[in-house]
Amino acid sequence: MIQVGLLTLSQKEELTGQLYDCDSYFNPIQDINDNWIISVEEIEQNENQLLAWVKDLPLIPFEPKPSPEPIF
Amino acid sequence: MANSNGWGDGAGNNAIGWGQAANNAISWGKSQIDSWAGLTDITGIPSTDSDAQAFITAAGITDATQQSAINTLVIDLKGYSIWTKIKALYPFVGGTSSTHKWNLKDPRDLDAAYRLVFNGGWTHSSGGALPNGTNGYADTKLVASGTLSLNSTSFSVYSRTNTDLLAPSIGNVTGGASSEASLFLRYSNTSYVRVNGGTASTQANSDSRGLFIANRASSSQILYQIRGTQYTLSNTSNSLSTNSFQLGGVNPNFFDNKQLAFAFIGDGLTSQNMTDLNTAVVAFETALSRNV
Numbered sequence: 001m002i003q004v005g006l007l008t009l010s011q012k013e014e015l016t017g018q019l020y021d022c023d024s025y026f027n028p029i030q031d032i033n034d035n036w037i038i039s040v041e042e043i044e045q046n047e048n049q050l051l052a053w054v055k056d057l058p059l060i061p062f063e064p065k066p067s068p069e070p071i072f
Numbered sequence: 073m074a075n076s077n078g079w080g081d082g083a084g085n086n087a088i089g090w091g092q093a094a095n096n097a098i099s100w101g102k103s104q105i106d107s108w109a110g111l112t113d114i115t116g117i118p119s120t121d122s123d124a125q126a127f128i129t130a131a132g133i134t135d136a137t138q139q140s141a142i143n144t145l146v147i148d149l150k151g152y153s154i155w156t157k158i159k160a161l162y163p164f165v166g167g168t169s170s171t172h173k174w175n176l177k178d179p180r181d182l183d184a185a186y187r188l189v190f191n192g193g194w195t196h197s198s199g200g201a202l203p204n205g206t207n208g209y210a211d212t213k214l215v216a217s218g219t220l221s222l223n224s225t226s227f228s229v230y231s232r233t234n235t236d237l238l239a240p241s242i243g244n245v246t247g248g249a250s251s252e253a254s255l256f257l258r259y260s261n262t263s264y265v266r267v268n269g270g271t272a273s274t275q276a277n278s279d280s281r282g283l284f285i286a287n288r289a290s291s292s293q294i295l296y297q298i299r300g301t302q303y304t305l306s307n308t309s310n311s312l313s314t315n316s317f318q319l320g321g322v323n324p325n326f327f328d329n330k331q332l333a334f335a336f337i338g339d340g341l342t343s344q345n346m347t348d349l350n351t352a353v354v355a356f357e358t359a360l361s362r363n364v
Contacts, residue, residue, distance in 0.1 A: 024194065072272045
């Protein structure tokens with residue numbers, strides 16, 4: 001089971017458009033329950049000291065939204 | 073005295089001489105001007121292509137094997153008459169986001185140079201760039217409309233991961249938009265390809281590893297190549313997307329989990345170009361000990 005970090009709406013707003021290393025941006029997305037989440041890779045690789053709080057985010061199982069139709 | 077290697081006092085016919093010999097083929101004598109041959113005449117050490125060197129410098133590639141592989145790739149692509157058709161090429165060498173982001177064709181740190189912008193979760197290593205399948209993708213900033221031609225477009229990825237997943241490894245829009253360009257390497261053991269059209273063409277495929285090339289060379293056909301095997305697929309072009317190409321998925325709905333070791337976007341290719349591109353990329357990956 002893939003784990004992801006659970007964000008509040010204000011935390012999502014704070015991360016949007018911010019770098020977690022010198023060449024990579026956070027990308028908060030919504031899961032099937034409309035929770036805002038980021039990945040464990042972003043949490044573990046974060047070098048942005050102003051956003052060091054991401055390491056304390058609660059982890060939840062990732063439940064993706066179903067893919068929108070049509071696909072093919 | 074005819075030494076083959078002379079540390080002596082200046083023999084006349086040294087093949088290699090450290091003295092002030094008169095006829096050194098390679099000389100460490102008083103000056104290069106005075107020598108019969110210059111240091112650059114040493115055989116077995118090829119010069120570095122200027123485009124390869126620009127990339128190596130920009131990306132800070134210091135490993136000699138990686139430098140050589142990049143140089144050979146550029147020389148091969150030029151020799152095959154593919155180089156001028158490429159708009160963006162990502163060789164993913166160096167093992168970090170800071171080395172993987174560079175476009176070999178234009179290694180400037182600019183959106184206009186199609187330098188990658190990584191978003192979400194990625195793992196970078198010597199094997200390439202691995203998106204997490206959750207929220208990772210890379211924006212090329214390359215928009216088909218205004219950059220590519222409706223009936224002359226190609227794109228390609230080299231995947232090192234075999235997974236069956238509903239996500240494109242490269243694409244600019246999803247959902248069957250009339251301008252979609254996308255490549256789903258393997259979903260339900262089928263590969264789906266679109267190049268500037270709303271309808272996907274399919275090809276049975278149970279392995280998402282290796283080099284995949286999508287190529288629209290006419291208004292009615294897509295040439296699709298999987299690990300060196302070419303398929304001609306009936307498919308009608310429609311329009312060019314105004315969205316940029318993304319790698320590792322298409323945000324926000326589809327995220328892939330296949331490690332990328334090469335990607336490119338460019339003009340349409342000939343059938344021979346596609347064969348040659350596979351040869352060049354396999355040689356490149358083999359040189360880096362990451363061919364699958």
